[in-house]
Amino acid sequence: MSHESADTGPLPGLEGFQKMLGHRSRLGICALLARNDELSFSRLKELLSEKDGSLGAQLRKLEDEGFVTVRKEFQDRKPISWYQLTTTGRQRLEVHLAALSGLLGTDE
Amino acid sequence: MGRHRGGGFLTLADFAPSAVGWFWAVASPAGGILSGILGARYHQRRGQRNRELGIRHALHWGGMLVAIFLAVLLVPRGILSGEDLGKVILLLVAFGWWSGGVHFDRVFMWLGGVMGLGFLGVIWVDRYAWTCLGILVAAVLVTKAIAGQRGEHTHEP
Numbered sequence: 214m215s216h217e218s219a220d221t222g223p224l225p226g227l228e229g230f231q232k233m234l235g236h237r238s239r240l241g242i243c244a245l246l247a248r249n250d251e252l253s254f255s256r257l258k259e260l261l262s263e264k265d266g267s268l269g270a271q272l273r274k275l276e277d278e279g280f281v282t283v284r285k286e287f288q289d290r291k292p293i294s295w296y297q298l299t300t301t302g303r304q305r306l307e308v309h310l311a312a313l314s315g316l317l318g319t320d321e
Numbered sequence: 322m323g324r325h326r327g328g329g330f331l332t333l334a335d336f337a338p339s340a341v342g343w344f345w346a347v348a349s350p351a352g353g354i355l356s357g358i359l360g361a362r363y364h365q366r367r368g369q370r371n372r373e374l375g376i377r378h379a380l381h382w383g384g385m386l387v388a389i390f391l392a393v394l395l396v397p398r399g400i401l402s403g404e405d406l407g408k409v410i411l412l413l414v415a416f417g418w419w420s421g422g423v424h425f426d427r428v429f430m431w432l433g434g435v436m437g438l439g440f441l442g443v444i445w446v447d448r449y450a451w452t453c454l455g456i457l458v459a460a461v462l463v464t465k466a467i468a469g470q471r472g473e474h475t476h477e478p
Contacts, residue, residue, distance in 0.1 A: 253368025293368070 229312030231305050233278050238263055238271040243280060243306045246298035251284070254294040272296060280305065334407055334451040341407065349389065353382055381424065385417035407451075411440050428465045435461050 234240045241261045245252055252260075258268050275281045280302035284295045298306070334341050357379065364370065389410050395401035401409065419433025439454035 249369055249371045250373075251370040256368030259368075288366075295368075295370070 227312065227316065229308045229315070231309040231312075233275065233280065234306065234309045236271065238268065239275055239280075240309075242268075242271060242275060242296070243298060243302060246281060246296060247303060247306055251295040251297050254296070257296065275302070335449050336452075342403075345410075349386055353386060356382075378425065381421055382417070385413065388413050388417075408440065408443055411436060411443060411454075415440055428469065431461050431465065432458060 234243060238261055242257060245257065245260055254268070254272070257263070257272075258265065261268065263271075272281065272283070276283060279299055281296050282299055284297070286293045286295060357375075360378070361375065392401075392409050392413060393406065395409070396403050396406050415433050415436035417433070418429045418436060422428065422430025422433055435457050436454070439450070439457065442450040442454060
């Protein structure tokens with residue numbers, strides 16, 4: 214029995230899929246930053262229920278790929294890292310979400 | 322109907338009706354500005370900055386304030402008695418909080434609902450309806466503030 218689908222061409226929207234956003238935390242970070250101007254490391258950790266090390270690693274990857282920028286600040290002598298989605302990051306998130314919608318057939 | 326002169330809000334309307342108008346004319350905008358500053362500081366401490374949300378809040382609550390100040394004009398025009406102005410303002414505020422609950426935070430709906438019930442109270446009950454409403458509103462505010470404080474603060478290591 215063949216598992217081949219009737220559609221033989223590439224899956225629609227797959228080309229817009231961003232590898233960087235395939236990870237749960239990275240997608241969550243970008244989605245949260247898209248709805249806020251800036252979020253601190255602590256707030257992201259809280260909202261995503263992540264551990265410090267894991268969140269820090271994912272944020273660094275996003276920063277290296279130009280999805281987010283970080284700004285350091287001191288509040289009551291405590292360091293605070295504020296993260297912001299870049300224009301490129303926002304565009305790539307939109308492309309990724311459109312690709313997901315395309316895959317699910319919900320973009321019509 | 323109500324015995325208080327000049328209309329007004331909550332407890333003050335039962336015990337110092339002549340001061341109600343001036344008190345709220347100053348307290349409403351001052352309270353709004355203070356609330357905005359405290360809200361911004363709260364979100365800053367919490368690690369969340371959202372300018373667009375701040376603007377939406379300002380437009381919503383500012384719009385409610387403008388509607389209230391426009392309603393005041395009904396009195397000098399002789400369309401509404403000073404006595405009834407407070408009730409109209411209460412209804413405007415109840416709707417403002419209710420719609421705030423729809424758009425921002427469900428907690429606001431509780432206040433809107435309580436104020437809506439309070440509106441029914443002040444149009445049917447002659448004595449101390451504003452005071453009872455004031456106590457109810459304070460109770461809702463305190464309860465919701467305590468409930469909202471649980472497990473909110475985390476700090477970056």
